[in-house]
Amino acid sequence: MIFKRQVTLLKELIYSRKYNSVQHYAELFRVSTRTIHFDLNVLEDIVKEYHCRIVKKPGKGILLEGKENDKNKLLHSLQNYSHFSNLSPAERQIQILEKLVNEERLSYKLLSQKYFVSRTSIAKDFKVIKEMCSKEGVLLEYDNDGTFLVGHEKNLQSLLKKLYLRKFEQNYYRFPNNLIEYKQFLLDTDNSIPHSFIEETFNIVSTIGEKYNLADHYLISLQNTLIVLCLRVYRNKHHEQGNGYVFEKVQQLGTYFVANEIAEEIEKKLNISLSEEDIVYINECLIANGIENLNITSNHGYYSKLVQDLIKKFSKIINTNLTKDKKLYKGLLTHIVPMIYRLNNNIRLQNPLIKEIKKQYSVMFNITWFVLVDLESKLNIHIPEDEIGFIMVHFQSALERHEDIKKVLIVCPTGIVTSELLETRIKKYLPSLNLYEVVSVQNLNPANFKKFDYIISTVPLEVKNFDSNRIFFISPIPTDKELKELTNLMTDKIFNAQAFYTINEYNREVKINNFLLPNSIFVNNHFNSMKEILEYLISYLEHEDLVTPLYRKSVFDREATSSTALETGVAIPHGNPDYVKKTSISILVNSKKVHWGNEKVDIIILLSVAKNDVNHISSIISQIYDVISDRNRMETVFFGKSKENIYEYFYDHY
Numbered sequence: 197m198i199f200k201r202q203v204t205l206l207k208e209l210i211y212s213r214k215y216n217s218v219q220h221y222a223e224l225f226r227v228s229t230r231t232i233h234f235d236l237n238v239l240e241d242i243v244k245e246y247h248c249r250i251v252k253k254p255g256k257g258i259l260l261e262g263k264e265n266d267k268n269k270l271l272h273s274l275q276n277y278s279h280f281s282n283l284s285p286a287e288r289q290i291q292i293l294e295k296l297v298n299e300e301r302l303s304y305k306l307l308s309q310k311y312f313v314s315r316t317s318i319a320k321d322f323k324v325i326k327e328m329c330s331k332e333g334v335l336l337e338y339d340n341d342g343t344f345l346v347g348h349e350k351n352l353q354s355l356l357k358k359l360y361l362r363k364f365e366q367n368y369y370r371f372p373n374n375l376i377e378y379k380q381f382l383l384d385t386d387n388s389i390p391h392s393f394i395e396e397t398f399n400i401v402s403t404i405g406e407k408y409n410l411a412d413h414y415l416i417s418l419q420n421t422l423i424v425l426c427l428r429v430y431r432n433k434h435h436e437q438g439n440g441y442v443f444e445k446v447q448q449l450g451t452y453f454v455a456n457e458i459a460e461e462i463e464k465k466l467n468i469s470l471s472e473e474d475i476v477y478i479n480e481c482l483i484a485n486g487i488e489n490l491n492i493t494s495n496h497g498y499y500s501k502l503v504q505d506l507i508k509k510f511s512k513i514i515n516t517n518l519t520k521d522k523k524l525y526k527g528l529l530t531h532i533v534p535m536i537y538r539l540n541n542n543i544r545l546q547n548p549l550i551k552e553i554k555k556q557y558s559v560m561f562n563i564t565w566f567v568l569v570d571l572e573s574k575l576n577i578h579i580p581e582d583e584i585g586f587i588m589v590h591f592q593s594a595l596e597r598h599e600d601i602k603k604v605l606i607v608c609p610t611g612i613v614t615s616e617l618l619e620t621r622i623k624k625y626l627p628s629l630n631l632y633e634v635v636s637v638q639n640l641n642p643a644n645f646k647k648f649d650y651i652i653s654t655v656p657l658e659v660k661n662f663d664s665n666r667i668f669f670i671s672p673i674p675t676d677k678e679l680k681e682l683t684n685l686m687t688d689k690i691f692n693a694q695a696f697y698t699i700n701e702y703n704r705e706v707k708i709n710n711f712l713l714p715n716s717i718f719v720n721n722h723f724n725s726m727k728e729i730l731e732y733l734i735s736y737l738e739h740e741d742l743v744t745p746l747y748r749k750s751v752f753d754r755e756a757t758s759s760t761a762l763e764t765g766v767a768i769p770h771g772n773p774d775y776v777k778k779t780s781i782s783i784l785v786n787s788k789k790v791h792w793g794n795e796k797v798d799i800i801i802l803l804s805v806a807k808n809d810v811n812h813i814s815s816i817i818s819q820i821y822d823v824i825s826d827r828n829r830m831e832t833v834f835f836g837k838s839k840e841n842i843y844e845y846f847y848d849h850y
Contacts, residue, residue: 201225202235203274203312206243209250210267215257241314245305246270273309283311287366289321290359293328294388297356298431301342329355333542349435350477353428354544357420361546371548375401375415382423389423396465397422400458404487413548414485421481422458425474426466435473451487455479484538484545486530499536502571503528510567510591514814516598524594531586539577547582554585557592558762559817562770564588565754566805566813569772581758605645606634607653608672618672621679622652650686706812708819708850709843711781717839718784726755726792730769733782733802740780743804747775751802759793766824767792768817770803779809781816783842785834799824799834819850 205221218236222229236258240250246269248262260267283291288311295302307318322343326336332355334347345352364372364381372378379398382389401419404410410418428434455478459470470478503525511518518524538545547553554561564587568579606619619634633648637655645651645662654672658664670682716736723729730751737743750771754760761767782802789796801820805813824830833845 199235201227202238205232205235206239207271207274209239209258209260210271212259215253215259217257220257238314241316242308242312243270245308245315246273273312284366285317285321285324288313289324289328290363290366292321293325293355294359296325296336296343296345297352297359298388299344301339301344303342306342328358332358349428349433350542352433353421353424353435354542356424356427357417358544358546360420360423361416371413371546372416373548374412375405375419378416378419389427392466393423393426396462397426400461404454404458408487410486413546416548417545418481418485422462422478425470425477426462426468429468429470429474434471435477451482452479454482454487480537480541481543484534484541484543486534499529499533502574503532506532506567506571509570509810510563512811513563513567514595516595518591518594518598521594521597523597524590527590527593528587531590535579535583535586536575536577539579539583544580545582545586547585549589550582550585553588554581554758555763557588559814559821560592561585561588561758562760562768562817563814564591565758566770566773566810567591569774573772573774578753578757584758603648604650604652605648607637607640607651607655607657608634618654618670618674621674622682652682706809706815708781708816709847711779711816712783712843712846713780714839714843716780716782717842718782719834719837719839719842721784721786722788723784723786723790725790726767729784729786729790729800730755730802733784733800736782737780737802737804742776742778742780743771744775744777747771747804750775755793759795761792761795761797762824763795764824764827764830765789765795765797766799766801766830767795767797768801768803768820768824770805773805773807773810776804776806779806780804781820783834785837785842799830822850 205225208221208224218229218232221232225232236250236252243250243260243262246262247266248260248270251259251261253259262270292302292307304315304318307321308315311318322336329336329345329347332347333351334345334355337344337346345355347355360382361371363385364378367381367385372381375398379394382394383391397419400422401415404418405415452475455475458478459475463469504519506528507519507521507524535545537543561584564584568584568587571577572579606622608618642659642661645659649666651657651659651662651667653667653669656669657667659667668682668686671678674682718733718736721729721732723732731748734743734748734751737747738745748771751769754771755769759767760769782804784800784802786798786800789798801824803816803820805816823833834842837845
């Protein structure tokens, strides 16, 4: 992208019929001659696209040479500058990709002229676009006429769906919150989609949402699917035959009748004709978005066991029995069955909350990944971070339900009547609490405190070996305002995920220093990339015979699935436990921050957990997060310290 000054300078060069010195232009624009030389270097690449060149002659100055017709074309193109000058590279890439999906052949020259950027910038754009396409199974190819896309219709539609959601994110820096918001965005901003397509698909999806009680992210996904399908059919592009199916023959599924109804509605309202393959694709998307997904009687037992095994594994890891939670079982079954279908049929479901989930529930997110590793191997699927986030929410909700009933001791110095009144009023404001016991100060028995989670006291209280943060004070006859404040305070303490999920915080059976040795701590390093760091650490593990050769690939695959970097400047990479011979923790402190996903990190903690130690993963991770959740604390522990210092810190504190 060029600056406005550079555009004005180019106009001056176009209009000029004589050589002018660099000093002349420096004075004209009130900048240094060095700046003008820089501007001229930028403009040289651009004018070449119009068969012009900037001639520099010592003692004479500079002049734009070229045919008048070419100069006029160049001048005319400057009119586009105001329209495209404010586009970010990401916005420009989206526009280019959209043109490619719509079967335009694009040349570097054409794009350079249109967006008024150099060929180098366009080359960088295509590098990003190529990566986006490859993730959807679409190839970027070239011939004498320009660059174009090659791929199956299903993959092209998947790419286009992703494009529309990305356009939303470019405008609002987030995923759409609901279907209405997404519809309005399309109506307001996207001229490439007929409004009738947007309105009619919205009406269809709204009706489906009400009938099947679907979440908004499913509805947004469905509308996106139908809009893209309609656009492609309008261009006479249809789905190919030969899709594979995970479940029974598609015609036998209840969803197939729904798909036919949708197709009939689309054909009637939008005057387009859908093929049988298009209807099959609609059916796929209905299943993928959880509609009648349990209509798979022949396989129901198989999927039921998968879900039960996941719950057992999770329960074991966090030392909390969730196997009796019917809501968790049903929720996971309802999600996992269509998820398997999605992944086997290359249908992506975007998680609108994934960034927040990874930020607020880092420990839980990583534990969920460990729980799902066996499922990936068993089904030969690759579970992306969006899906991991959805599954984590089910587990998180179950834990919060499990922890709803807390054992609370009420300490009150006054008579029994006042105590009962206080208990009644607290129950009104905090009905989920199990007010286990009401006791007077005189009858307090510290030996019994272990069975309580929290204490509410009407008198100042100091209790040995009981966390002061779990003691709350209140008046003997509290006002409504005071009770509301107590409710807010206790709710924050009890249900705040960050506070609760330092899992096993008070009962850590396994210490982090059991798996950390001074030789596995590396300080004063000068690596330049994530790849270099991981290669170095994994090579160390291989040399010590702690992992198998397959571990390396599993670590890089994990990073490709979801970056393990945190905002605090630390990354916690880990790989498949199947390829770990002996559990170990490796720490590397780098002299500078390197790019790691969307973050920059300078502390890397490689967590290599063997299969027989997976049950301890929650304890290990929570101890690590104790240290790395605060940047200031991290710097005191890791920077300017020897490997022996770092080891001693963990040995002393954990």
